[in-house]
Amino acid sequence: MKLTDRINRIQVSPTSAVITAADQLKAKGVDIADFGPGEPDFPTPDHIKQAAVQAIHDNKTKYTPTGGIMPLREAICAWHKRELKSNYEAKECVVNVGGKHAIFNVASVLVQTGDEVLIPAPYWVSFPDIVKYTGATPVYVETAVADGFAVKAAAIEKAITARTKLLILNSPSNPSGGVTPPDEYEKILALCKKHNIWLMGDECYSHFTYEPNQPFSIASANDSKDQVIVIGSVSKTFAMTGWRIGYTLAPAPLIQALIKLQSQSTSNPTSIAQYAALAAMTGTMDTVPVMLAEYAKRRKRIVDGLNAIPGVRCAQPGGAFYVLPDVSAHLRGPHALAKDTTELATLLLERARVALVGGDAFGAPGYLRMSYATSVDRIEEGLRRLDRFFSRAEAAA
Numbered sequence: 001m002k003l004t005d006r007i008n009r010i011q012v013s014p015t016s017a018v019i020t021a022a023d024q025l026k027a028k029g030v031d032i033a034d035f036g037p038g039e040p041d042f043p044t045p046d047h048i049k050q051a052a053v054q055a056i057h058d059n060k061t062k063y064t065p066t067g068g069i070m071p072l073r074e075a076i077c078a079w080h081k082r083e084l085k086s087n088y089e090a091k092e093c094v095v096n097v098g099g100k101h102a103i104f105n106v107a108s109v110l111v112q113t114g115d116e117v118l119i120p121a122p123y124w125v126s127f128p129d130i131v132k133y134t135g136a137t138p139v140y141v142e143t144a145v146a147d148g149f150a151v152k153a154a155a156i157e158k159a160i161t162a163r164t165k166l167l168i169l170n171s172p173s174n175p176s177g178g179v180t181p182p183d184e185y186e187k188i189l190a191l192c193k194k195h196n197i198w199l200m201g202d203e204c205y206s207h208f209t210y211e212p213n214q215p216f217s218i219a220s221a222n223d224s225k226d227q228v229i230v231i232g233s234v235s236k237t238f239a240m241t242g243w244r245i246g247y248t249l250a251p252a253p254l255i256q257a258l259i260k261l262q263s264q265s266t267s268n269p270t271s272i273a274q275y276a277a278l279a280a281m282t283g284t285m286d287t288v289p290v291m292l293a294e295y296a297k298r299r300k301r302i303v304d305g306l307n308a309i310p311g312v313r314c315a316q317p318g319g320a321f322y323v324l325p326d327v328s329a330h331l332r333g334p335h336a337l338a339k340d341t342t343e344l345a346t347l348l349l350e351r352a353r354v355a356l357v358g359g360d361a362f363g364a365p366g367y368l369r370m371s372y373a374t375s376v377d378r379i380e381e382g383l384r385r386l387d388r389f390f391s392r393a394e395a396a397a
Helices: 014-027 046-057 070-084 099-110 126-134 153-159 182-194 252-263 271-282 287-307 341-352 376-396
Strands: 093-096 116-121 137-142 164-170 198-202 228-233 246-249 368-371
Touching (some): 014 341, 046 271, 070 093, 070 228, 070 246, 093 099, 099 126, 099 164, 099 198, 099 228, 164 182, 182 198
Parallel strands (some): 116 137, 116 164, 164 198
């Protein structure tokens, strides 16, 4: 079967592959300590679920406008203004089928063969493949663990060429939890303005930041609108991953182009999910600090536990709910456990029954990505299994 060049440029998401492999073992009754899924383990708040039920009873099950129902677009703009100090109108907002869909659409509309897209590394696995699908070239900008994996404006400036069209900046970051400080973010915006580069801020983890970090949007900066695209989602903040509602905030002409593309691909996001998202955007956010406090406890436990394991080092993330432990000590020398972290992740699943993702998939060779969006009991069990696995390897060496 001959497939198109564009589909052959990309691969199946490595995170999806890990989840599938872990699920297959679970189906056979195998107990897996699962650090793979990048989603809250909390239920969707009741008032949001009830809004969806009511929408069904009210027969709000028909097509909606392609860009989303107007009350939701208005509510997204009002919520973003209240929470993140921006100033958007409904005409500058489109509702998408999740944050990934929003990013895919923006890339499809803005970049093409011959263009370059800057992506700080470590990066979310889908960023490079979405860029490759459009025919553009991803260009990686390295970050340092000493900086909390936050990208520096100076590093971005060195990577800019005449072909640079877009910069994708995910803060807080998946997989590192890195948070770009507001002052550095504004320096990056100034660079984008100087070189006429679009700045896409992926804010899906905006409200999962730990002290001293605070939620921040580059859209709050003065004169940012003409250069900035905001990608947001209800998935993480409101524990609504399966509802598949994201949004894009951008200049009105770009929004119209995105709606045009959406009209020929997905059409509108699910009507019922839109009404649930409306309740999320206009209702209480009391569940957010509860989730964040629990994640903070889990973060401390998993970081402390990982740093106690032989040959493993782990920095404390500034946001999101991931850690990125450095296991490079186990990948070199005559007693190396594996040739890379992809192979090591497979060994951990097969031998230790721990599911996680190799850092190679995220542009982080030598690291493993672990989600701590799971219970403390499962974190403890996973740490015990990892300690046994690496301690035996240390002893054998």
